[in-house]
Amino acid sequence: MQLNPLVSMSPVVKAALQNGQPVVALESTIISHGMPYPKNVETALRVEATVRESGAVPATIAVIGGQLRAGLSEAEIENLGKKGTAVTKVSRRDLPVLVARKGDGATTVAATMIIAALAGIRVFATGGIGGVHRGAERTMDISADLQELARTNVAVVCAGAKSILDLRLTLEYLETMGVPVLGFQTDELPAFYTRTSGLPVDYRMETASEITKALHTKWQLGLHGGAVIANPIPEAYAMPQEEMDRVIDLAIAEAAQQDIVGKALTPFLLSRIEQLTKGDSLEANIELVLNNARLAAAVSGALCSLSG
Ligand code: PSU
Ligand code: MN
Numbered sequence: 001m002q003l004n005p006l007v008s009m010s011p012v013v014k015a016a017l018q019n020g021q022p023v024v025a026l027e028s029t030i031i032s033h034g035m036p037y038p039k040n041v042e043t044a045l046r047v048e049a050t051v052r053e054s055g056a057v058p059a060t061i062a063v064i065g066g067q068l069r070a071g072l073s074e075a076e077i078e079n080l081g082k083k084g085t086a087v088t089k090v091s092r093r094d095l096p097v098l099v100a101r102k103g104d105g106a107t108t109v110a111a112t113m114i115i116a117a118l119a120g121i122r123v124f125a126t127g128g129i130g131g132v133h134r135g136a137e138r139t140m141d142i143s144a145d146l147q148e149l150a151r152t153n154v155a156v157v158c159a160g161a162k163s164i165l166d167l168r169l170t171l172e173y174l175e176t177m178g179v180p181v182l183g184f185q186t187d188e189l190p191a192f193y194t195r196t197s198g199l200p201v202d203y204r205m206e207t208a209s210e211i212t213k214a215l216h217t218k219w220q221l222g223l224h225g226g227a228v229i230a231n232p233i234p235e236a237y238a239m240p241q242e243e244m245d246r247v248i249d250l251a252i253a254e255a256a257q258q259d260i261v262g263k264a265l266t267p268f269l270l271s272r273i274e275q276l277t278k279g280d281s282l283e284a285n286i287e288l289v290l291n292n293a294r295l296a297a298a299v300s301g302a303l304c305s306l307s308g
Helices: 011-018 039-053 074-086 092-100 109-119 144-151 167-176 208-220 241-257 262-276 280-307
Strands: 007-009 023-026 057-064 067-070 088-090 105-107 123-125 155-158 181-184 203-205 227-230
Touching: 007 011, 007 109, 011 023, 011 057, 023 039, 023 109, 023 280, 039 057, 039 074, 039 280, 057 074, 057 092, 057 109, 067 092, 067 109, 088 092, 092 105, 092 109, 092 144, 105 109, 109 123, 109 144, 123 280, 144 167, 155 280, 181 208, 203 208, 208 227, 208 280, 227 280, 241 262, 262 280
Parallel strands: 007 067, 023 057, 023 123, 088 105, 123 155, 155 227, 181 203, 181 227
Antiparallel strands: 057 067, 057 105
């Protein structure tokens, strides 16, 4: 395999890719903007350990000193977590500027997909993807993650999306953009903290191997773009639906009152939800990311066997 010189890979990630071994990409916005310090760092390291225990090599992705990096040291993860929102949140539109300025950036799902694809990594695990925000018919706030899923060949394992978003419109958008939404052992799109949303996935998949065959076929057919692999939070960690609905509605109302818009909106909502549930939602968040890391490792492993 030809390695891309634009991406600077850790020796372990580089060796795994060269040898055709499974690699799972992990994002860094979740570290800097998605969880409080020090739980964010602790979680990022636990997610990496879980990927390893599940038989794949973790590649946490970020921009550091203007370099597109796949595979960070513990010290680099600690630094991203400690600096938190002082680190620039980097999506597709931000990437060229951060690289040109030789800056540091925490990559969103979209930017992580771009760097993963450049590196040759096809599977990515996170918590939740961005989507169409409630009220998007007025604000036009639609995450760049959805466009990226339409164009970049990386499968994203997530627990669906938070109902801070309009999940129905998010599914409509994904359909329009030709992005398959595959439910892992579920008929419904999970809503991050809860296992159900009342909205159907496109296809239910029972095994990692079934998911892998669909992905492999998609890319063999030259159908560009990724897929959403929706993996519900384990039952034991799911949050009560009514409580989450109440808290999310409150957080959205506060954001509107304080006129919080653009790239600041999602991080604001995430931190308010965590405060309003007194940390319970953070525990759920951590467990669902670990669960996604395990499935992503299995999919990545099966993809490596299929691709030979
Ligand atoms: N949703 C979460 N946790 C997160 C994010 C979203 O439940 O950490 C982060 C991801 O990095 C995602 C980004 O790509 O927020 C989306 O931001 P925006 O809505 O501004 O596109
Ligand atoms: Mn947005």
